Amino acid sequence: xTSLRKFENGVLxxxxxxxxxxxxxxxxxxxxxxxxxxDRVVSKEAGVLPDEFNPAAYIDILWNTNLVxxxxxxxxxxxxxxxTVIVSGMMCAYAISQMRFPGRRILYGVVLASFMxxxxxxxxxxxxLMNDMGLIxxxxxxxxxQLIVPVVIIVYKQFFDAVPKEMREAVVLDGGGDYTxxxxxxxxxxxxxxxALGIITFIMAWNQFLWPFLAVTTEDKMTIPVGITQVNDAFxxxxxxxxxxxxxxxxPVAIAYLIFQxxxxxxxxxxxxxxx
Amino acid sequence: xxxxxxxxxxxxxxxxxxxxxxxxxALVFLYPAIRLVVLSFTNSPLIGAGEWVGFDNFTxxxxxxxxxxxxxxxxxxxxxxxxxxxxxxxxxxxMINRLRGSLQALAxxxxxxxxxxxxxxxxxxxxxxxxxxxxxxxxxxxxxxxxSVAVFKNPYWVMxxxxxxxxxxxxxxxxxxxxxxxxxxxxxxxxxxxxxxATRTQLFRRVTWPLLWPVTALVLTLQxxxxxxxxxxxxxxxxxxPFNSSYVMLLMVYREAFQLNHGGYASAIALVLxxxxxxxxxxxxxxxxxxxxx
Numbered sequence: 001x002t003s004l005r006k007f008e009n010g011v012l013x014x015x016x017x018x019x020x021x022x023x024x025x026x027x028x029x030x031x032x033x034x035x036x037x038x039d040r041v042v043s044k045e046a047g048v049l050p051d052e053f054n055p056a057a058y059i060d061i062l063w064n065t066n067l068v069x070x071x072x073x074x075x076x077x078x079x080x081x082x083x084t085v086i087v088s089g090m091m092c093a094y095a096i097s098q099m100r101f102p103g104r105r106i107l108y109g110v111v112l113a114s115f116m117x118x119x120x121x122x123x124x125x126x127x128x129l130m131n132d133m134g135l136i137x138x139x140x141x142x143x144x145x146q147l148i149v150p151v152v153i154i155v156y157k158q159f160f161d162a163v164p165k166e167m168r169e170a171v172v173l174d175g176g177g178d179y180t181x182x183x184x185x186x187x188x189x190x191x192x193x194x195x196a197l198g199i200i201t202f203i204m205a206w207n208q209f210l211w212p213f214l215a216v217t218t219e220d221k222m223t224i225p226v227g228i229t230q231v232n233d234a235f236x237x238x239x240x241x242x243x244x245x246x247x248x249x250x251x252p253v254a255i256a257y258l259i260f261q262x263x264x265x266x267x268x269x270x271x272x273x274x275x276x
Numbered sequence: 277x278x279x280x281x282x283x284x285x286x287x288x289x290x291x292x293x294x295x296x297x298x299x300x301x302a303l304v305f306l307y308p309a310i311r312l313v314v315l316s317f318t319n320s321p322l323i324g325a326g327e328w329v330g331f332d333n334f335t336x337x338x339x340x341x342x343x344x345x346x347x348x349x350x351x352x353x354x355x356x357x358x359x360x361x362x363x364x365x366x367x368x369x370x371m372i373n374r375l376r377g378s379l380q381a382l383a384x385x386x387x388x389x390x391x392x393x394x395x396x397x398x399x400x401x402x403x404x405x406x407x408x409x410x411x412x413x414x415x416x417x418x419x420x421x422x423x424s425v426a427v428f429k430n431p432y433w434v435m436x437x438x439x440x441x442x443x444x445x446x447x448x449x450x451x452x453x454x455x456x457x458x459x460x461x462x463x464x465x466x467x468x469x470x471x472x473x474a475t476r477t478q479l480f481r482r483v484t485w486p487l488l489w490p491v492t493a494l495v496l497t498l499q500x501x502x503x504x505x506x507x508x509x510x511x512x513x514x515x516x517x518p519f520n521s522s523y524v525m526l527l528m529v530y531r532e533a534f535q536l537n538h539g540g541y542a543s544a545i546a547l548v549l550x551x552x553x554x555x556x557x558x559x560x561x562x563x564x565x566x567x568x569x570x
Contacts (some may be wrong), residue, residue, distance in 0.1 A: 008476075009374070012371065012374060013374070013375065013379075015371070016371040016372065016374075016375065016383055017383065019368070019371070020382075020383050020386040020387065023386055023387055023390075023444070024386045024389070026390075026401050026402065026405055026444070027389065027390075027401070029401075029404075029405060029412055030400075030401045030404070033404065041410070042409075042410045048412065084296075087296070088296035088297040088300065089297065091293040091294070091296060091297070092293065092294045092296070092297035092298070094293060095290045095293040095294045096294075099286065099289070099290045099293070100286075101286070101287055101290040101291070107294065107298070110301075114301070114305060116553075116554055116557060117305075117309070117550065117554075118501070118504075118505050118549070118550060118553050119305075120505050120507060120526055120549075121312070121529075121546040121547070121549050121550040121553075122305070122308045122309060122312060122546070123529070123530075123533075123546075124312065124315070124322070124529060124533045124539060124542050124543055124546055125307075125308035125309070125311040125312045125315060125543065126304060126308045127322070127533070127534075128308075128311070128322065128323065128539070129303075129304070129307065129308055129311070131323060144300070144303070144304050145304045145308075147300045147304065148300065148301055148304060148305045153297070177289065178286075178289045178290075178293065179289070182293075203392055206394070207392070207393075207394045207395065209394065209395045209396065209508045210507055210508060210526075214534065224394060225394035225395060225396045225397075226396070228394075228396050228397065228400065229396045229400075229512060232400070237407075239404050239407070239410070242400050242403075242404065243400070243401070243404060245400075246396075246397040246400040246401055247397075249394060249396070249397050250392075250393045250394065250397045253392050253393075253394075254389065254392060254393070257385075257388075257389065257392050258385065261381065261384075261385055262381075264388075264392075265384065265388075265452060268449060268452045268453075269452060269453070269456040272453055272494070272498070273494070274453050274456040274457055274460075274491055274494065
């Protein structure tokens with residue numbers, strides 16, 4: 001490698017991390033702000049360097065908001081959504097991929113088409129439906145419209161299609177049916193894809209804003225993304241508290257991401273079809 | 277006879293496997309979709325019955341100033357986000373792809389992290405960053421433009437600012453897609469080109485760009501669809517203001533349905549939004565595929 005190339009490489013690496021520093025700055029700044037007293041936050045002398053470690057804003061948030069209920073609602077609904085979407089999607093994909101039944105092609109066509117439908121366009125009539133069923137302001141009301149994630153079926157079908165036929169025969173000879181095949185052969189062979197799809201579905205459900213915002217009417221039933229907007233209304237402009245609630249709301253998924261970084265990266269790539 | 281019962285049994289098993297999805301789909305997706313179409317031809321309130329009004333809602337849309345503004349703003353927002361975010365993501369992916377090992381993991385984590393934040397966390401942070409009086413970015417704005425700007429209260433600044441926040445938030449997803457695409461390009465291509473003395477620019481133009489085109493097309497399509505559906509950031513940052521300068525279609529659906537109690541009219545707008553998105557995604561996909569074949 002020539003010395004010019006080496007120099008270029010050094011400059012590019014430094015440039016990359018300078019850009020990264022700019023990119024992460026908003027989160028850094030939110031953290032610094034959340035650790036200051038409200039007076040310090042708006043004082044002229046406060047610079048961009050950390051200078052205070054004052055947990056007052058965090059304590060205030062934990063005491064004076066419904067943050068804990070929002071956590072419970074978010075975790076509860078997101079876990080149920082993820083589990084249901086994965087299991088129902090896997091079963092449906094298995095039938096489409098491995099079995100012959102009338103309407104199979106039409107069903108897959110519908111799945112592919114619904115992939116294109118913006119679910120946001122349906123919120124009005126989904127709201128009417130949930131209202132008719134008396135499910136507004138309940139977990140069921142938050143969960144039901146989020147259970148359709150066609151991409152899960154599409155990805156599972158691709159992976160099930162690729163499982164060698166010989167794997168089936170041993171089980172079939174032993175008298176195993178399709179349920180045995182699915183849960184004893186196809187699922188264990190595709191654990192990787194299952195965790196990947198699970199992670200993606202969970203993040204999507206956790207971050208969902210529009211639907212829970214419409215489906216919930218009281219503060220104690222709110223999920224994290226909807227709940228933290230209430231803090232704004234309750235406190236007015238108190239930025240240390242606003243930043244601490246924002247960071248508390250972001251924390252569970254952020255920590256999970258930092259732990260499972262590789263898995264999340266893979267999950268995004270697989271579910272968008274750029275890596276199979 | 278045994279064959280027939282076997283066949284029947286397989287049918288029953290298949291039905292039980294698809295049932296959970298199909299029933300949920302029929303209830304919360306298909307039925308609301310059909311009802312949306314029906315409702316768009318009526319003057320019903322959000323809850324309760326209305327009368328059939330034919331195409332009235334749609335003709336009314338054509339002369340509704342707010343709808344035309346929203347349509348225009350949706351277009352403007354797509355213009356402000358789709359190509360910029362694709363370009364920025366490609367640059368970042370190229371920069372990250374050069375790095376190795378833990379440095380690469382670190383850079384990737386930093387650029388991806390905003391994507392997993394809930395939208396309201398993102399809007400709260402940026403509201404604070406850009407606060408007119410105390411925002412940490414106001415001195416930067418003052419440096420370049422001579423004075424501080426209340427960005428969310430200024431009709432000229434509001435859409436570009438929301439676009440910037442959106443790019444910061446969602447860009448990491450595109451970066452990942454590009455990195456996956458870059459990893460799929462065989463190393464030999466680069467080695468062969470380097471042996472022939474190709475420069476960095478030539479490598480990019482002759483090897484990377486053409487081989488990456490399918491991913492670029494995918495990113496452009498996904499972004500186009502995503503950005504047409506904008507609601508969350510606008511609602512949380514501006515509520516469509518100032519003077520409707522950031523009003524978008526989905527915000528109008530929300531207002532008509534949930535604030536003004538016009539279920540029928542809101543459905544008509546939602547239906548138009550749906551058709552626009554479907555048409556654009558089919559059209560764009562075809563165009564990009566044609567571009568890729570050349």
